[in-house]
Amino acid sequence: MDNIIKINIFQFSLIYLLLIIILLIMKHTKINQTRLLLVASLRMTVQLILAGLILTYIFKNPHPVFVIIYLLAMISFSVHRVLSKNKDINKKFKLSITLSLAFSGLFVLGYFVMAVVGESFFNPQYTIPLAGMIIGNSMTGVTLGMKTFTENLKNQRNKIEALLNLGVTPRKILLPMVNNALETALLPTMNNMLGMGIISLPGMMTGQILSGTAPTTAIMYQIAIMIAICTAVCLTVFCSLTLGYKTLYNNRNQIEI
Amino acid sequence: MDKVVFETKDLSFRDTIHYQDIRIVKNKVNFIVGSSGTGKSTLLRMFNGTLSPSGGEIFYAGDNLLEKDTIELRKEVSLISQSVYLFDSSIRDNFIQFYEYRGLASPTDEMMLEFLKLSQIDFPLDKDCTTMSGGERQRVYIAIFLSFLPKVIMLDEPTSALDKDNGYNVIQNVVSFCKEKEITVIIISHDNSLTEAFGENIIRIGGMNNNG
Structure with a gap:
């Protein structure tokens, strides 16, 4: 074959x-x-x-150490990319993004490789390519989410000030902006799923078919990876922003942007 | 003797602004005057806890401000800042949204109209705020903040976007309303005629500023 x-x-x-x-x-x-x-x-x-x-x-x-090093390199690179586009945020916010990206990516990846494929997490043939797709998309998602969130903060300075002066808690002021950013970050992945198979034959599936895999197997992988990506994006952006927005105010309820 | 709402001691902000000791008198109209850059707006923001002093102390109704829950404080001590914010919708919807943020049921149409009248606005409640002038927006903003009936209302340059007559009338209405409801008023203003007409306790800051 x-x-x-x-x-x-x-x-x-x-x-x-x-x-x-x-x-x-x-x-x-x-x-x-x-x-x-x-x-x-x-x-x-x-x-x-x-x-x-x-x-x-x-x-x-194949050796677990190589897999670990490869994953660490991927995560560091993606964290670096996200942070270099968000230089102005505080250190704790940066830490939130780093942890969220690493945790969400590894969690979804682990579930995919071990539960769905049923392979060892340290099998490089599965773990490394899938990690690239999952972490790469999470990176794009969190970049988009952060862009939306910081733009919201910048454009809504007056609103934030007015509501603070009225005795509204920072949490109540900032949460709608967190939710809006999460929604924006998720839309491209979900839209991508809508058109899949009709508008485009997705990259991974195309690759597998070209290399001789039966289309029925290829579509199962493709469906699985799309759901995995969507989950990873959602989890990364949600954790980054939910942990991150809390670093923007202190116990005196003063917001520092 | 007059009761004191706010009292400051050796107050300073970021080593650039040093205040003389200030007393804000309860249920009176307190004016804060002084040239720009002397820290008038900063003072109000320290009073409602959105900024913290770098040195010295502020007492609110006898208690150190640091012991107060800042959210409760801001509900009692309302600051109407210079930068006006209104939602891009009708006047009624603005009331509704601000009340929703405060976790309160929105006031009746009659109440909204009453507060709008106070600040010299006679638009219908369906009027879109995005099509209003700066002065009109400023007055709608004042009406909304006033409707929450705080114990202290602080107005930072409340007439900056209004002409002289309009400004005078708005301040007159706000002052008499606050007198009736026993609300302490603190106003920052550059307009000497307003200060002379309404000021009961006039605080001039900057004169004793260490930086001159």
Whole structure:
């Protein structure tokens, strides 16, 4: 059943020719992003080659330590990405995000690999790719959630001040903004589920089908990963903001943004 | 002797503002005057506990302010700040929403209209607040805060967006209402004519400011 066509390097490099089309369109429409396109393509290539080499090594020499290191690296990188976009928040808020991202990601990942797939958590072939999808999406979700939340705080300064002056608790003032940010962060994932199978054949399923997996198995994985992603996004954003908003006020009910 | 609502001792804020000892008299109209940057608004925010002093003490009705629950304090000591906030909806809906945040049933239409009249607003309750002028919004804001019947009402530049006559009338109405309900009034104002007309206890700050 080994019907995979292995691409050889020469054929593979043909795909880069498509970039010329983008470059020509950019030149024609005077979009000044040719540098970004080249840097992005190059970075992606280098990063994926490295990931490919590392994964090959780990799959050949499976050891729990490698899995743990890989997961830690993924989590640190995603935490770094989120925090670099939220430099102005206080230290405790940053800690809340870090813990929420790590805990939610690992919890959903563990459930997926051990309960649903029924494999060892330290089997790199399952844990590492699934971790990438779950943690990566959680990162995007929490970035979007934080963006919405901090924008709400900024735009609603007057409202916050008015309500505080009226003797409303910070919790009652901030919770609607937390809920609004959570909703915003969840919408893309849920919309993505709505169109799945009709508008798009999702990435993981496509990959499995290309590599010879029966479509019926592939869809089960795809459904499972979508629900796992949605849960991880929801849990990460919920925990980050629920723990985080409490760091914005003190026991004198003064809000510091 | 007059009763004192607020009393400060060696009060300072962030080492940049040092206040002389201040006494706010109960059930009177207290005016706080002084040039900008002397810490008038900061003082009011320390009175309602949304800011903490860096040094010194504030006493509210004889008790140290630090011992007070800040939420209860703010319900009793209401600060109408300069930055007006209204929800993007009708006047009635604004009353409803502010009351909901305070966990209270919203007042009747008659009550709303009564408070609007106090602050010289004669719009119907269905009037959309987003289409009002700055001065009109300021007055609706004052009406809503006043309707909660606090024990102390603090107004920070309440007439900044109003013309002279309008400002005078609003303050006159607010003052006589507060007299009737035994509400202590604290007003920050740059308008000397208002201070002269209504001030019963005038506190000039900045003159004794350590920074000059």
